[in-house]
Amino acid sequence: MTVKRLLTIVGAGPVFAVARAIATDLEGEKRVVAVELPPDRIAETDVRSMLNRPPAESDVFAAIGLHALNHARADLCAKFAEAGYPSVTLVHRRASVERSAILAPNVLVCAGASIGSDAVVEAGAVILDGARIEAGARVGAFAWIGANVVIGFDASVGAHTILRSGVNVDAGVPIGDHCELATPGLRQAAVVDRTFDTAAFEQPVRIYRGRCRA
Amino acid sequence: MRSLLAPSVYNSPEVFAREQERIFRRLWIFAGPRTLLTEPDSFITRTIGGVPIVIQNFAGELKAFVNRCAHRQSAIQIAEHGRRRLACPYHGWVYDGDGKVASIPFCDSLYGFDDRVRTSRHLDGVALECVGSMMFVNLDADPMPLESQFHREFLDRIAYVSSYFDDEVLVANFGGGFNWKLIFENVLDSNHVPFVHSGSFAKLLPKRRPDPVQSAARNARTPPDSGLTTDLRDMSFTAETSIEFRHWPWHDNVERFSNEAKYFNYFIYPNVNFTSIAGVFFPIQQFNPGAPERTDYSMWVLTGLQKQPNPATPAILWAQAKGEKSVIDEDIVVLEALQRGLGHGASPAFQGTYETQLRAMARNYLDRMS
Numbered sequence: 001m002t003v004k005r006l007l008t009i010v011g012a013g014p015v016f017a018v019a020r021a022i023a024t025d026l027e028g029e030k031r032v033v034a035v036e037l038p039p040d041r042i043a044e045t046d047v048r049s050m051l052n053r054p055p056a057e058s059d060v061f062a063a064i065g066l067h068a069l070n071h072a073r074a075d076l077c078a079k080f081a082e083a084g085y086p087s088v089t090l091v092h093r094r095a096s097v098e099r100s101a102i103l104a105p106n107v108l109v110c111a112g113a114s115i116g117s118d119a120v121v122e123a124g125a126v127i128l129d130g131a132r133i134e135a136g137a138r139v140g141a142f143a144w145i146g147a148n149v150v151i152g153f154d155a156s157v158g159a160h161t162i163l164r165s166g167v168n169v170d171a172g173v174p175i176g177d178h179c180e181l182a183t184p185g186l187r188q189a190a191v192v193d194r195t196f197d198t199a200a201f202e203q204p205v206r207i208y209r210g211r212c213r214a
Numbered sequence: 215m216r217s218l219l220a221p222s223v224y225n226s227p228e229v230f231a232r233e234q235e236r237i238f239r240r241l242w243i244f245a246g247p248r249t250l251l252t253e254p255d256s257f258i259t260r261t262i263g264g265v266p267i268v269i270q271n272f273a274g275e276l277k278a279f280v281n282r283c284a285h286r287q288s289a290i291q292i293a294e295h296g297r298r299r300l301a302c303p304y305h306g307w308v309y310d311g312d313g314k315v316a317s318i319p320f321c322d323s324l325y326g327f328d329d330r331v332r333t334s335r336h337l338d339g340v341a342l343e344c345v346g347s348m349m350f351v352n353l354d355a356d357p358m359p360l361e362s363q364f365h366r367e368f369l370d371r372i373a374y375v376s377s378y379f380d381d382e383v384l385v386a387n388f389g390g391g392f393n394w395k396l397i398f399e400n401v402l403d404s405n406h407v408p409f410v411h412s413g414s415f416a417k418l419l420p421k422r423r424p425d426p427v428q429s430a431a432r433n434a435r436t437p438p439d440s441g442l443t444t445d446l447r448d449m450s451f452t453a454e455t456s457i458e459f460r461h462w463p464w465h466d467n468v469e470r471f472s473n474e475a476k477y478f479n480y481f482i483y484p485n486v487n488f489t490s491i492a493g494v495f496f497p498i499q500q501f502n503p504g505a506p507e508r509t510d511y512s513m514w515v516l517t518g519l520q521k522q523p524n525p526a527t528p529a530i531l532w533a534q535a536k537g538e539k540s541v542i543d544e545d546i547v548v549l550e551a552l553q554r555g556l557g558h559g560a561s562p563a564f565q566g567t568y569e570t571q572l573r574a575m576a577r578n579y580l581d582r583m584s
Contacts, residue, residue: 043463069529160529178528194528200539202388207528208295210252210381 006031007088008051010076011063012038015126019063019108022090039064039072047079055084062087062106062124069160069178070124070142077106077124077142087123095127104141122159140177158193178207217563218439218576221556224393229583230506236582237484238263239353242363244486244500245269247514248347249381251276256297259289260512261502263353267340270300272311278340278351279313285335294385313337346373348488363483365447372480375490378471384515384531386539390546392553394485394503395579397511399572400545401479401487401499404455410548415541418458419477442574449483449578459492464526468494468518483575493518497538507553513538 007027009020016036023032037045042064051058062076080087087105091097094111101115104123109115113127116135121127124142128149133139137151140159150168151157157169158177166184169175176193183197191197194207223229243262246269250258257270259281268281268291279300281289288304300309306319315335321327341352343360350360360369390397400406408416459475470493472478480488485501496516504510515535517527524530565573 068526069532071526071529180532196532196535200536200543201386203386205384205386205532205535206295207382207384207531208250210247210249210256210383 004031005056006033006053006058008033008035008053008058008060008085009063010035010037010047010050010060011065011073012036013065015065015108016063018110019061019090022092022108022110023061025093026090033058037064037076039067042072042076042079045079047076047083047085051085055086058085059088060085061090061108063108066126066144066162069162069180070126070144071160073106073124073126074142074160098135101133110147116153128165134171164198215439215565215573216561217565218573218580219395220562221560224395224553224556225506227506230503232583233503234263237579238503239265240358240582241484242343242350242352242357242360243484244482244488244498245278245342245349245351247376247379247383247498247516248276248344248349249379249516250295250383251349252381253297255299256295257291257300258295259291259293260351262351265353267351267353268300269342269349269351272300275311276342276344276349277311277313278342279309279337280340282337283307284315284337285318290337294387309337313339345369346376347379348372348376361447363446364450368447368450368452368480371452372482372488375471375478375480376488376496378469378493378518379496380468380517380519380527382516382520382527382531384513384535386511386513386515386535388511388513388539389504390509390511390542390549391507392509392546392549393507393556394501394509396549396552397501397509397545398485398487399575400549402481402571402575403569405568406545406548410544411541414544420456439573439577442570442577444577444581446483446578446582449481449575451481453479453481457491459494464524464530465494467521467524469521470494470518483578495534497534499538499542511542513542 007023009023020034060080062073064073064076077087089103089105089107091109092111095109096114098115098117100117101119103121106124107121109127110129112130115133118135119133119137121139122141125139127145128147130148131145132150134151134153136154138156139145140157142160143157144162146163146165148165149163152169152171154172155169156174158175160178161175162180164182167181168186170186170188173187173190175191178193179191179195181197196205245260246258251271254271254273257268260267266281266289267278269276269278281291283290283302285305285307288302290300290302307315308317310316313336315332318325318332321332341357343350454476457475457477472493475492478490482488487499490496498514500512502510515531
């Protein structure tokens with residue numbers, strides 16, 4: 001007897017609602033199971049008992065927002081992988097993804113977003129409504145691309161980085177890992193890792209490491 | 215009682231210039247966490263007392279200099295932190311750990327300097343002391359001993375606490391439209407917390423209850439100014455209070471100097487509020503005089519030593535920094551309004567018993583300025 005696989009959406013907040021809606025639209029209500037899990041309970045959660053179903057019977061999607069620079073979502077994905085559950089990618093029907101683009105597992109592409117040819121979106125990234133990832137651009141793992149953000153040709157956005165609405169990245173410009181950019185405007189110069197540029201501070205905030213790490 | 219400080223000391227350009235000379239270029243001033251300078255050729259730059267400073271790691275030894283090239287006075291290190299040898303970006307003059315010119319590109323052909331002339335050029339050295347993982351500099355040509363500014367027990371304490379600093383450090387700079395003394399007075403004034411921070415920081419602190427000590431304080435008279443300490447060392451001290459502190463799994467990865475759910479304050483005169491939240495976080499705030507009516511904040515946020523590298527540390531530090539800043543913003547609103555009120559016709563503050571520490575600080579300040 002073949003067991004029909006389910007798709008379990010796990011998470012909380014607006015991303016959870018969006019992911020659930022996309023999944024239901026794509027797969028039908030009967031195949032989608034939604035399990036609420038707030039970010040601060042991920043660490044203590046045993047995903048196998050929470051899902052109540054073996055990996056052979058369910059795909060999963062971690063639908064956690066940008067909590068802790070997207071680390072909460074990464075932690076949940078890691079738990080799924082460790083427990084053997086395959087993560088899916090969710091692309092809204094009204095999003096456009098070029099055939100040569102590469103989308104890794106647990107990527108969420110929302111309505112009106114577009115992913116250009118040869119662009120790469122790494123695991124766990126969230127591409128919100130109307131965002132445009134142009135040809136050859138790269139979005140790092142667990143990055144968060146805000147609504148209507150444009151990532152120019154061959155530009156790159158590092159892992160865990162958050163780009164809020166109103167921030168655009170010019171062609172070829174690299175944005176580092178673990179950044180949060182919220183000051184609106186076109187970024188035409190590289191942004192180094194661990195830079196935070198938001199209205200909360202007059203000048204960009206940096207995190208430095210005294211000791212070099214591999 | 216009226217404050218010892220007239221309103222004009224908070225907005226006068228003459229007083230500001232005198233403070234830079236008498237306080238910030240004479241006392242030991244905190245310069246940053248030492249854990250930023252672990253690697254050879256790593257450096258930080260600061261401006262202290264109006265003077266640009268560079269502190270650089272030379273093969274493990276830390277040295278501080280005025281950050282002005284002996285050639286055209288250009289800044290030698292421009293970034294606030296980095297790793298490169300001490301070489302001027304303008305014309306390539308290179309300096310050694312003694313601040314002497316080690317090499318000049320095209321020295322013979324362009325400058326015509328012989329070795330004697332070349333080696334006679336050097337950077338101005340700045341006294342540097344490390345107290346645990348906290349670096350202090352002193353711009354005075356004949357700096358006072360550190361023990362003349364701080365009690366030995368205080369130095370030992372901050373040395374011990376800071377020995378737990380991790381080497382991943384968040385650095386933020388921002389400003390407030392008020393005199394630097396107002397914010398240092400503010401952090402010494404715990405009574406503002408339930409009013410200014412009622413929706414934020416105050417929620418983490420125990421509810422205020424009448425206690426015998428407070429009742430005694432209420433009934434006590436404000437000590438006469440003749441009884442105020444004049445010992446500079448008494449201006450820096452420690453305080454601690456209980457705090458609500460939620461445990462997160464990543465805390466188990468941190469070596470802590472204390473496991474108590476406490477908020478530890480180390481007030482470092484003249485301008486640092488060094489704190490620790492339960493030994494997990496170390497937010498450090500420094501109030502630099504930018505202008506008579508402007509304070510340039512420097513803020514560092516670190517965790518305790520991490521036993522294993524934690525990839526989420528940037529998120530942790532950034533979240534803590536945003537929380538700290540939101541509380542500081544509440545102070546900024548009040549202090550900017552206070553500063554605006556210190557114009558023509560303003561009177562000195564009228565203080566009560568609990569403000570004795572502020573009076574002592576004012577007395578000491580006047581001694582230094584006279």
